[in-house]
Amino acid sequence: DAKTTQPTSMDCAEGRAANLPCNHSTISGNEYVYWYRQIHSQGPQYIIHGLKNNETNEMASLIITEDRKSSTLILPHATLRDTAVYYCIVRSQTGANNLFFGTGTRLTVIP
Amino acid sequence: NAGVTQTPKFQVLKTGQSMTLQCAQDMNHEYMSWYRQDPGMGLRLIHYSVGAGITDQGEVPNGYNVSRSTTEDFPLRLLSAAPSQTSVYFCASSYGLASHNEQFFGPGTRLTVL
Numbered sequence: 001d002a003k004t005t006q007p008t009s010m011d012c013a014e015g016r017a018a019n020l021p022c023n024h025s026t027i028s029g030n031e032y033v034y035w036y037r038q039i040h041s042q043g044p045q046y047i048i049h050g051l052k053n054n055e056t057n058e059m060a061s062l063i064i065t066e067d068r069k070s071s072t073l074i075l076p077h078a079t080l081r082d083t084a085v086y087y088c089i090v091r092s093q094t095g096a097n098n099l100f101f102g103t104g105t106r107l108t109v110i111p
Numbered sequence: 112n113a114g115v116t117q118t119p120k121f122q123v124l125k126t127g128q129s130m131t132l133q134c135a136q137d138m139n140h141e142y143m144s145w146y147r148q149d150p151g152m153g154l155r156l157i158h159y160s161v162g163a164g165i166t167d168q169g170e171v172p173n174g175y176n177v178s179r180s181t182t183e184d185f186p187l188r189l190l191s192a193a194p195s196q197t198s199v200y201f202c203a204s205s206y207g208l209a210s211h212n213e214q215f216f217g218p219g220t221r222l223t224v225l
Binding site for chain 2: 036041042043044045046087096097098099100101102103104
């Protein structure tokens, strides 16, 4: 599975869009990009995933560059409840559904 | 649905003691797994199972045993606890075996080994 690089921490003002970047320059053609988040001391929570097209759901949007070497998770209107550690994970479709977590980005939403 | 449940929430052990961390899911998920999370770090995979009767090792399996006798339950056993096993343990499950399936995580068990 491709390795990912994320900033250690970010701040965002409440009500503004939070844009969380992720680099995955060694991603291969059959690997998806997944985002999970972990709110303080809780189990991780799935947010969104994508292959090459941009994706949107009720929680967030995922923008993947055309060369697929990087992506951005967008929380359109951040709230205090979005304060969490966000993990970008690259995973192939083959094999068991095992996730390999890095250290993620700690997003702090500021009132 | 209760989702993924874990018991106990907290546990303190002495070095050398054994115990079992319980994990159960009521979503009829085939895939279940155990992760540990040390302070300031991401989760690391211990063991996983792709169905009843089938288990396999993850990234950090040493010191842990698992079994999967039913679809619903996936207990994690510490045979002889060591201080290095002090951590937060998370159980997860997903429907089917494909890696694009969303994983659901339990609330975690906080284990301290003295």
